[in-house]
Amino acid sequence: MSTVIQPARPIDAADIDHVLTTCFARPSEAMLVKQLAIDGDLVLVLLARDEDSNAVEGLVAVSRMEASIGGDSVPAVALAPVAVLPEHRRTGVAEALIAAAIERMRAAGALLMFVLGEPGFYERFGFETATAEGFDSLYAGPFFMALELQDGLPCGAKGEARHAEAFAALSEDA
Template structure:
């Protein structure tokens, strides 16, 4: 397995993975919009035998707290082709993304997903609880990367998320 940042030659394959994994166009369209808007902070692909079989996107979001506007990160979406699941590809994509974001100085990542899966990477509902967000609820989690991370605030996702169910 090879994990690397996407290049323009991967766009078609990434779209195909997203359409397959989510049984529709919504997530594929989301990633295209994020990319076009310049909000795609990090987009990584996983290759097996030269074929792109997995993808993860991290995008910029903003936190407003005490009159300050601070940057944060959203993890979404994460997808692996059905025939390649349960081999650790999803985990490898998430961990590789975290490594790069940590190195880049990012302080906090939010995700909307199953706590049973994302808890394995350190995400927790408790860490997200003090943030106001349209996605707040039992699946909304955060991973704190540095002690400098904001502790509370109102979250605004990239405009590409507007109207997404």
């Protein structure tokens, strides 16, 4: 059994909803991708599918962020959510989704990718808390990490790193 990673299409809406409602207990988490799309902040959704059956296994979403360094706005994105159906966890699906998202955002010219998650997992992709340090964010702390997607970050003091508005519903629902 092998997994194929592909961009989501409008016809995939039911599969996206299935993955999110299965993987996230809180309604606000399950609705995050839909709200990002409604707000125009969704940059990319990738689906993992079984190559033979075409059954969905998981997804990753990437959304716009506002970030600045040295007073200048820099192209930045947030990696969230990453969701893999329970029966496909620990099979490399999440890793394949994240690697594909990083590759696509690097090719698209994004400078930084932020994630909020377990450092032991995300560090293998190059995310570091040190890269995110100094950015003013509601999520600043030991689980807030960033990955430099292009060589040579601009010089200057790090400014704000603000997620899309849809993320605010997650903290309100906590």
